[in-house]
Amino acid sequence: MSLANAPRDDVTDVRARPLEHAAPEAAQGSTPRPIDLEATAPPSDGPPPAGTVRPTARFMRAHPAHWIALGFGSGLSPVAPGTAGTLWAWLAWAVLGWWLTPAQLGWLLAAALPLAVWSSTVTARHLRTADPSAIVIDEIVSFWIVLWLLLPAGLWAQFVAFALFRFFDAAKPGPVGWADRLLHGARGWRGGFGIVLDDLVAAFCTLLVIALWRAW
DSSP states (O other), X not given: OOGGGSOGGGOOOOOOOOOTTSOHHHHHTOOOOOOOHHHHSOOTTSOOOTTOOOOOHHHHHTOHHHHHHTGGGGGGOSXXXXXXXXXXXXXXXXXXXXXXXXXXXXXXXXXXXXXXXHHHHHHHHHHTOSSOTTOOHHHXXXXXXXXXXHOSOOHHHHHXXXXXXXXXXXXXXXXXXXXXXXXXXXXXXXXXXXXXXXXXXXXXXXXXXXXXXXXX
């Protein structure tokens, strides 16, 4: 029998060689490694998702509009920021009254209204919230209008105006609730004006009740 026709069973020097293009894990028969989700996650230093920006003292110092919209810190109150902002407005008005005449206070209000809309627009956009409770410039300017139209008014009349304004602003009955819903969730300047609008209506309702009370 020739070597060409000899059976292959007597060959002893045959060794298996691994496939050249096989992955090491596949060659060893191991299971694939799990995907590292943390490695594939987006970087944590990117912009936060909408609605997660919290108003803080550092946030307030980041932009001039934040100072105004947050009532120079009164809007950062952890409890009832709207009430804190209105109290700040009352105190600031008393201080301003020592230095300014009623006519000068009127000019101050004329400048404060567009400033309130601008600061509310910018701050709401930076907070990524339609109507953040920390924005209290709307309460401040609106209550200033009440106090200006009450001049001259004693401390008791100012306290009644404060209580009425807080009721209308918090409970939002009738026209105040309508004004609050009218532009709620709007963006840009419409959203900033919407933040101020319901407080202006609350101020109007406050003055109407006081006028009816005096007429009675």
